[in-house]
Amino acid sequence: MIIHYYTSAQIAKFYYLVMMSFLSKQIIRSFSTTPIDYGKRNFRNFILYKRGNKKFQERMKNNPEKDLIITNYGIKETTIKLGNKVVTIPEKIPDIIVPDLEGFQLKPYVSYRVPEVTQSEFTAKDLFNAVYRTKIVEDFKENKLKENGDPIEPNENELLTAKQAKIKARQTGSDLFSEGR
Known part of the structure; x- marks a missing residue:
């Protein structure tokens, strides 16, 4: 059996290196290419319109899962449900203003061959x-x-x-x- 005797300076240096290695792991940021869930994703968060194989689509037609049913297809809601009552908010209803184009002479196309118009500075x-x-x-x-x-x-x-x-x-x-x- 060999017994090693260390000086106090060597022990202090060893202790310092050990402590710095622990501290450096906490300070240094690391990047891992393997995420914690190993590539698994929660597909309930994705919008699935017509995805899946034929067996899945037939199952969804016959017995749809509540979490995967798409009801609005991207249309924004204009109502709020308060208890059992549904309240319509008029500010959320889109108001499309379309001008009356009866007798309008211009065509909807503008040619790119239109000559360039230059104007002098307005003084x-x-x-x-x-x-x-x-x-x-x-x-x-x-x-x-x-x-x-x-x-x-x-x-x-x-x-x-x-x-x-x-x-x-x-x-x-x-x-x-x-x-x-």
Whole structure:
């Protein structure tokens, strides 16, 4: 029998290595290619529309299992069951708005051969001409201007202050549906 004598430094080093090996297993993350369930999956969580062999499909027709019956096929429920009562929620009912296309002239197809349209940058002068030009020209031709150039009968755009005009211009949809422009 051989007896080994270790110094306190050797014992301390051995103890340190043993403790570090235990700690390193707790700290280091590991990745396993074999999961705990060994590839088994709970197929009750999957939607099975027309899957399975002929024997399974015949069994489902004759004696269907409650967990595998598909009743809604992806359609969202519009009701809630409260006890024995079924309550319909109108906000959950889809509201499809379809425009009336009677007399509509355009076809549903747009060709890719349409020539490319390029426009110049829309400047402040273009905006002024689009909004005020026709009114100023008409007032000048009909002599409806004062000596200082102000209109005698101003329209609602000409009555706006600078602050009101800025607020109106920044409103959502201010450029849409404005007198056919």
